[in-house]
Amino acid sequence: MLSKEMEKILNNQVKLEAESSMNYLAMASWAECQPGLDGITEFFYAQSEEERIHMIKLLRYINERGGTGQVPELKKPSVKYKTVQDLFKHFLASEIAVTKSIYDIVDLSFREKDFATHNFLQWYVTEQMEEEKSARDLNDKLEMIGSDKSGLYLFDRDIMNLRTAE
Numbered sequence: 015m016l017s018k019e020m021e022k023i024l025n026n027q028v029k030l031e032a033e034s035s036m037n038y039l040a041m042a043s044w045a046e047c048q049p050g051l052d053g054i055t056e057f058f059y060a061q062s063e064e065e066r067i068h069m070i071k072l073l074r075y076i077n078e079r080g081g082t083g084q085v086p087e088l089k090k091p092s093v094k095y096k097t098v099q100d101l102f103k104h105f106l107a108s109e110i111a112v113t114k115s116i117y118d119i120v121d122l123s124f125r126e127k128d129f130a131t132h133n134f135l136q137w138y139v140t141e142q143m144e145e146e147k148s149a150r151d152l153n154d155k156l157e158m159i160g161s162d163k164s165g166l167y168l169f170d171r172d173i174m175n176l177r178t179a180e
């Protein structure tokens with residue numbers, strides 16, 4: 015059985031994953047409206063789907079452990095991106111924030127000796143490590159490319175291949 019504090023913090027994480035899903039959906043839609051960003055568009059649509067899966071996994075875990083999973087109310091995502099660089103900076107910042115939030119729950123699971131939740135969270139810890147790394151790598155590449163259009167063309171093509179290779 016989850017403690018009340020654990021139930022609350024896990025439901026907060028459900029909300030964060032849902033917000034990430036909606037933000038990435040907004041990013042995908044923004045990219046789809048720009049000329050020639052087909053790879054980036056697909057990347058964020060897929061990313062949005064993944065976050066939705068993360069949300070449902072958490073929600074169901076809360077229910078399985080005797081809590082009540084809450085479907086959250088969400089704000090409309092803001093989409094004020096000026097450049098692709100800007101878009102990917104937001105992506106990295108969002109992943110860093112999610113990692114921190116997961117670590118806070120891991121910390122609580124230790125303090126409460128809730129080893130079932132601790133075990134459940136290991137999947138999220140690994141996932142965040144991979145997502146943060148991929149977001150950092152993509153940001154590094156974009157920094158190198160700067161405003162070079164042919165570089166951006168190749169970046170978009172590579173990110174499309176990255177998705178289809180998964």
Ligand code: OFO
Binds near residue numbers: 031064065
């Ligand atoms: Fe939910 O995986 Fe990143 O944020």
